[in-house]
Amino acid sequence: MLSGRREWLTGWGRTAPTPATVTTVGSVEDVCAVLRSGAPRGVLARGLARSYGDAAQNAGGAVLDTTALDRVLDVDLATGSVEVEAGVSLDRLMTLFVPLGLFVPVTAGTRYVTVGGAIAADIHGKNHHQAGSFSRHVQWLDLLTADGQVRRIGPDRDPELFWATAGGMGLTGVVLRARVQMKPIETSRLLVDTDRTPDLDALMDLLTTTDHLYDYSVAWIDCVARGARMGRSVLTRGRFARRDELPAEHRDDPLRYSGSVRLSAPDVFPPKLLNLATVAAFNELWYRKAPKRKRGQVQSIPTFFHPLDGVGGWNHVYGPRGFVQYQFVVPFGQEDAMRTAMQRISSSGTASFLAVLKRFGDGDPGLLSFPQPGWTLALDIPVVEGLAGLLDELDELVVAAGGRIYLAKDSRVRPDLFERMYPQLDRFRAVRARIDPDGVFTSDLARRLSL
Amino acid sequence: MIDALGSVGTLLLVGGTSDIAVATARRYLRERPLRVVLAARDTPRRAAVADELRTAGATVEVVDFDADDPGSPRRMVEQATAGGDVDVAVVAFGQLGDQERLRGDADAVAGLARVNYVAPVVVGTLLAQRMRQQGHGVIVALSSVAGERARASNFVYGSTKAGMDAFYSGLADSLAGTGVCVLVVRPGFVRSKMTEGLPDAPLSTTPEAVAEAIVEGVRKGRHTVWVPGAMRGVMSALRHVPRPVFRRLPI
Numbered sequence: 015m016l017s018g019r020r021e022w023l024t025g026w027g028r029t030a031p032t033p034a035t036v037t038t039v040g041s042v043e044d045v046c047a048v049l050r051s052g053a054p055r056g057v058l059a060r061g062l063a064r065s066y067g068d069a070a071q072n073a074g075g076a077v078l079d080t081t082a083l084d085r086v087l088d089v090d091l092a093t094g095s096v097e098v099e100a101g102v103s104l105d106r107l108m109t110l111f112v113p114l115g116l117f118v119p120v121t122a123g124t125r126y127v128t129v130g131g132a133i134a135a136d137i138h139g140k141n142h143h144q145a146g147s148f149s150r151h152v153q154w155l156d157l158l159t160a161d162g163q164v165r166r167i168g169p170d171r172d173p174e175l176f177w178a179t180a181g182g183m184g185l186t187g188v189v190l191r192a193r194v195q196m197k198p199i200e201t202s203r204l205l206v207d208t209d210r211t212p213d214l215d216a217l218m219d220l221l222t223t224t225d226h227l228y229d230y231s232v233a234w235i236d237c238v239a240r241g242a243r244m245g246r247s248v249l250t251r252g253r254f255a256r257r258d259e260l261p262a263e264h265r266d267d268p269l270r271y272s273g274s275v276r277l278s279a280p281d282v283f284p285p286k287l288l289n290l291a292t293v294a295a296f297n298e299l300w301y302r303k304a305p306k307r308k309r310g311q312v313q314s315i316p317t318f319f320h321p322l323d324g325v326g327g328w329n330h331v332y333g334p335r336g337f338v339q340y341q342f343v344v345p346f347g348q349e350d351a352m353r354t355a356m357q358r359i360s361s362s363g364t365a366s367f368l369a370v371l372k373r374f375g376d377g378d379p380g381l382l383s384f385p386q387p388g389w390t391l392a393l394d395i396p397v398v399e400g401l402a403g404l405l406d407e408l409d410e411l412v413v414a415a416g417g418r419i420y421l422a423k424d425s426r427v428r429p430d431l432f433e434r435m436y437p438q439l440d441r442f443r444a445v446r447a448r449i450d451p452d453g454v455f456t457s458d459l460a461r462r463l464s465l
Numbered sequence: 466m467i468d469a470l471g472s473v474g475t476l477l478l479v480g481g482t483s484d485i486a487v488a489t490a491r492r493y494l495r496e497r498p499l500r501v502v503l504a505a506r507d508t509p510r511r512a513a514v515a516d517e518l519r520t521a522g523a524t525v526e527v528v529d530f531d532a533d534d535p536g537s538p539r540r541m542v543e544q545a546t547a548g549g550d551v552d553v554a555v556v557a558f559g560q561l562g563d564q565e566r567l568r569g570d571a572d573a574v575a576g577l578a579r580v581n582y583v584a585p586v587v588v589g590t591l592l593a594q595r596m597r598q599q600g601h602g603v604i605v606a607l608s609s610v611a612g613e614r615a616r617a618s619n620f621v622y623g624s625t626k627a628g629m630d631a632f633y634s635g636l637a638d639s640l641a642g643t644g645v646c647v648l649v650v651r652p653g654f655v656r657s658k659m660t661e662g663l664p665d666a667p668l669s670t671t672p673e674a675v676a677e678a679i680v681e682g683v684r685k686g687r688h689t690v691w692v693p694g695a696m697r698g699v700m701s702a703l704r705h706v707p708r709p710v711f712r713r714l715p716i
Contacts, residue, residue, distance in 0.1 A: 029469035033600050033644045055598065067469060073644060074600025338469055402470035406497065425469035428497055461550055462466040462474060 016047050023077065026329050027066040028336035029397060029425055032073035032458055036060075040082040045158055045188050048076055049454065056456035059188045061128030062103060065135060066339040067425025068458035069183050075456065078188065080130055086110065087191065094196045095153060100130030100189040105273055105323075107196075108315065112271035116196035117254070117315075119151035123370075125273065125320050130189040135422035136181035136383040140230035140319070143375035145197075147385050149180035150378050155192040160450040164190065173379075178445040181380030183421055185446060185455050185465055199254045201268040204230070204318045206252035208308040210301070214245025214356060218349060218389070221249070221373045229253040230318070236297045237369040237393055238290065240360045245353075247371065248304040252318060261312060273316050273323070287333060288396050293365040322368075332396045338425055340405055341392035343374060343385065344417035351415035352389050355408055359393070362404050369393035381442040382465075384420040392423065402426065421459065429463050439465075466601065467552050471684040472497055477551045479530060479541070479588055480558025481505040482514050484657035485607060488676035489555055490518050498522040502545045504530035505558075532558050532584035533576070542591040553683055554592050555605040556585055556633075559625075561659050567621045574621055581625035586632045593636055596645040603646045603683050606633035607675075610653050610691070613700045617712065637688050648682045650675065651700075652692040668693055 018035035035053070039045045049057060055075030062081060063070050071077070083101035090096075094116050096107070104118050105125040111117070118125075122137045131137075133155060138147045145151070154168035157179055165187075167176040179186045207228070211217040217233055225231050228251035235247040257268050322328050329337070344351045359366070370392050377386040395401060409431045412419065418435035419427055433439055442465070446453075459465065467473055473493055478486040481503035490501050501523040505511045515525045526548060530541040545551060562577040589604060596602035611619055612626030630649060637647035652675045654666035675692045682690040691697040703711065 027469065030467065033642075055600065068466065073466070074598050336469070397470065402472055402496065405470070426472060428472075429474070430498055458466050462468060464549075 016044055018048075018076065021077075023060070023063070023071045024336070025063060025065050025067045025070060025425065027338055027425055028329060028332070028334075029338065030068055030071075030458070032068070032071050034058075034072050034075055034077040036077045036079055038079040038082050042158065042164065042190055045078060045190070046162055048078060049158075049160070049162060051076070056454055057188075058455060058457045059100070059130060059134075059184050061101060061131035062126050064122070064124055064127050064131065065422040067423065068462065069135070069422060069424075070131075071458040072456060073458055073461075080128060080188070083130075083190065088193075089114075091116075094198050095193055096196055097191060097193045098129055099191050100133075100155075101128050103128050104132065108271060108273060111196060112199070112202050112315065113269045115199055115269055117199045119195060119197050120145060120148040121319055123320065124323050125316075126323065129192055129194065130184075133180055133189055133192060134182060134184045136378065136380045136385075137422070138374070138385050140232045140372070142385055143225055143231065143373050144229055146375065147181075147378050147380070147383060149177075149380055149383070151195045152180070153193040153195060155179070156190040157187045158190055159187040160452065160454040174445060175449060177379045177383075178381050178442055178449075180378070181383035181421075182442065183382065183459060183465070184457065185460055186449055187455060199269075200257045201255045201260055201264070202271045202315055203255045203260060203264060203268070204252040204313045204315070205255045205259060206250055206308075206311045206313045206318060208305050208311065209249045209251075210304050210306045211247050211249060213243065214247075214353060217245060217247045217249060217371065218352075225251070225373050227251075231372065233371045234300070235356075235369045235371045235391070236301060237356065237359050237364070237366045238294045238297050244360055245356050246301060248301060250318070252313070255312065264312065271315060273320070287331065288365055290363055290365045332394075335397045337394050337396045338401065338405070339392060339394050339423040340408070341384075341390060341420040341423045342408070342412045342417055343388050343390040343420075344412060344415040345386065345388040348388065348415040348417065351411055351417070352391065355391065355411055358404065358408060358411075364395050364398075364401070364404065366393040366395050381438040381445070382421060382436055384418065384422070386418070388417065392420075406431075424459070427463070432463050466550065467603070467683075473499055473552045473683075475500040475502065475549060475552050477502045477504065477545050477554040479504045479554060479556050480532070481530075482508065482510045483557040483559075483607075483659070484672040485652075485655065485675045485679075486555055486557035487514055487517075488672035489557075489605075489679050490523065491521060492673070492676040492680050494518065494521045494523055498524070500524045500526070500549075502526045502528055502548075502551065504528045504541050504545055506531050530558075532580045535587075538584060538587045538591055542588070542595055546595050550599050551592075551596070551602060553603045553605060554596075555607070555679065556588055556592075557605075557607045558584070559607065559659070560622075561619070562622050564619050564621065577621055578625055581622065582628045585629045589629075589633060589636055593640060593645060593647075597640070597643050600644040602644070603648060604633070604636075605648045605650060605679055605683065606630070608633070608649050608651045610651050610696055610700050613651070614704055614711070634689075646686060646688075648679070648687055649689050650679055650682065650692065651689065651696065652678075653696045655692075668696055668699065 088097035231251040608630040615623035
């Protein structure tokens with residue numbers, strides 16, 4: 015008999031904790047057993063809990079810890095596709111398959127996300143402008159729905175349910191398994207070009223004219239600097255090196271990979287460690303230490319893709335009140351909205367030292383999938399007085415520009431504004447009503463926004 | 466759900482036409498639109514309040530509630546939570562009573578005890594039950610400084626508030642660890658429709674100030690707030706005034 019344990023859950027931002035009954039599930043039968051128990055407050059799958067807000071919480075209800083669904087079921091080295099259970103992490107996929115010359119098709123800024131979570135949030139990475147979001151590379155997935163059936167769905171079988179599940183934040187059922195198309199690589203090193211740009215316009219110009227030359231691209235951007243220096247940034251772009259491009263000392267073991275955590279952040283940070291002064295100093299240093307222009311630097315996968323994963327539990331530096339990550343996208347042609355948003359952020363005196371700007375390519379059909387062609391900005395902000403008002407204002411600006419915010423990051427959007435960001439929301443609700451008429455699958459996020 | 470930055474999705478006002486309840490809704494609406502469930506007797510004032518809050522941006526639902534009807538609390542809580550979770554419930558109903566009449570009318574005393582004590586504790590029990598299942602929520606109970614030390618001039622009212630205050634304070638502790646919080650609010654003399662025609666008391670306050678204290682108390686996860694804040698010190702001192710002196714104080 016499975017036993018659940020009562021736990022307080024939060025997302026990565028450590029805000030708004032709620033209690034739930036958490037059950038570790040290791041098989042389809044386990045998941046079905048929890049479903050059959052008829053929890054009055056519904057059921058939700060949770061992976062590695064890297065969504066920032068309340069997407070993987072279910073107050074008073076049942077939560078499935080899916081990280082024990084961790085088997086790799088099949089790999090086809092000829093075509094480069096793998097079949098895995100939903101709780102397998104991208105970290106594990108890299109450890110297993112990079113030495114065989116396969117990389118994950120899309121990775122977020124952290125590799126500690128499960129495949130199930132990557133599908134549910136339809137995550138994107140530095141290669142969105144070339145490769146789209148994660149679900150574009152999913153051939154099919156097995157979804158356990160509220161009626162207890164397992165349905166194999168994909169872009170070509172029951173596409174409506176598939177595209178409601180991709181980006182559907184776990185609200186259509188439990189993803190059990192998926193077949194994912196990996197990306198062939200000759201080496202585990204990247205050739206990286208770095209450019210420092212003095213302001214936002216220079217950055218956007220550079221990206222518009224040359225982003226198509228790179229597989230991967232992202233800019234760190236200073237959201238504290240004001241005036242003429244507003245939006246100064248460090249742009250890093252790259253691609254995987256071919257074997258013959260590696261310096262001699264790397265050529266012996268071109269696919270070597272190690273993704274270990276080097277140090278851990280202790281849980282003792284005071285609430286206001288990150289204030290405007292410390293963050294401004296950090297940002298200044300970061301900008302100064304970056305080379306003005308550098309070409310063909312060799313970097314490892316963790317250094318290029320997951321710098322923060324080197325510090326376990328870095329979210330603790332924001333102290334006990336936690337933090338919010340705000341990420342939005344505005345379409346091309348709405349550069350003024352991006353400029354205005356940056357101005358409001360920098361003039362608000364909000365201390366954000368992790369802000370990234372990226373240029374998205376075409377979106378995918380996921381009904382609640384976030385990416386759309388345009389500019390996206392993501393920033394971490396410690397929870398302080400007055401933040402709610404600032405972010406509501408930014409949301410209005412984003413909506414007016416035809417943009418939207420990212421559910422996997424959200425913990426506070428106004429429900430009425432959210433509806434205007436996602437024109438397919440009604441279709442999503444209709445699919446949910448068809449596939450889960452009693453609303454068995456639910457979350458704090460779903461209740462907050464009436465998804 | 467109350468979100469990461471403390472914004473409220475659904476507000477239930479029990480005794481939804483009281484000045485403090487309406488001021489609380491207005492105060493929240495200054496920040497964001499939200500869903501408001503008004504539980505009150507079916508009166509023209511209820512309709513007027515519903516209209517006013519709608520104009521201010523709220524999605525308003527109306528539910529019948531009569532503190533004098535023993536079956537009403539259960540029906541009210543069922544209906545008020547049918548449309549989704551309640552994030553913050555304000556228990557704001559009560560009567561002052563006419564002390565002169567109460568002195569010699571046992572039925573009137575029983576009536577006031579029903580409205581000011583029995584109904585609030587029944588409502589509190591039902592709301593707590595429901596919110597325990599939700600795993601989240603805040604109950605705000607409107608107590609009064611009059612319950613801190615009963616005075617000859619309004620001891621019946623004071624005793625009912627002392628009782629409900631003790632109930633909600635204990636309820637708060639019994640809910641520790643469930644995700645549900647209770648905020649007990651102790652205002653001084655509030656200039657409102659309940660106190661119309663009465664002379665002003667020292668440190669008197671307004672429904673708007675009480676609303677401000679409620680919103681801030683909920684946001685900060687407080688268990689008790691006094692309005693104005695200075696009341697806390699005053700009542701603490703008054704508690705220790707010798708009885709012969711206390712009896713002669715002009716309060």
